[in-house]
Amino acid sequence: MTGGGNGVEATGAELHDLFREVFALQAALAGIMDAVHAETGLSTSKHRIVRALDREEGATAPRLATLMGVSRQFVQTVCNAMGEEGLVVFRNNPQHRRSKLIFLTDRGKRTFRESRRRENEVIARSMPRIEAEKALTAGRVRAAIRGRLPSPDRRPGKSV
Numbered sequence: 707m708t709g710g711g712n713g714v715e716a717t718g719a720e721l722h723d724l725f726r727e728v729f730a731l732q733a734a735l736a737g738i739m740d741a742v743h744a745e746t747g748l749s750t751s752k753h754r755i756v757r758a759l760d761r762e763e764g765a766t767a768p769r770l771a772t773l774m775g776v777s778r779q780f781v782q783t784v785c786n787a788m789g790e791e792g793l794v795v796f797r798n799n800p801q802h803r804r805s806k807l808i809f810l811t812d813r814g815k816r817t818f819r820e821s822r823r824r825e826n827e828v829i830a831r832s833m834p835r836i837e838a839e840k841a842l843t844a845g846r847v848r849a850a851i852r853g854r855l856p857s858p859d860r861r862p863g864k865s866v
Contacts, residue, residue: 746821766805
């Protein structure tokens with residue numbers, strides 16, 4: 707990259723290089739996180755839904771699907787399995803006859819907290835030499851890029 711912190715905007719090519727690095731990092735981390743999640747009893751797909759419900763409890767499957775950028779069917783299938791495991795419970799939705807509200811159970815909340823704790827331990831052991839400020843800066847750059855992209859509710863070609 708040629709910008710070098712001098713306030714010059716990144717070029718399309720520089721951003722494209724960054725995006726390729728992000729995709730490569732995501733692929734490498736996905737395998738690691740699958741293993742960590744399996745250790746805690748939550749598959750990655752269950753972990754993603756539990757994380758979303760931790761932020762927006764009482765959501766419907768369509769709402770979770772929108773937030774996560776996946777299909778409603780995927781969310782419903784995973785939530786049904788989690789319901790059988792006692793991690794979530796379905797309740798009637800006063801605003802919709804068929805679309806139930808999904809809530810984490812106490813067991814689901816405990817499982818999520820334990821999963822996050824173990825994730826953080828594995829990450830800290832795996833990458834002990836990453837400087838805190840560099841990690842924070844990388845996170846801020848990623849958030850700035852994501853903030854300039856259309857949200858799942860405003861995808862190109864999708865009416866609002």
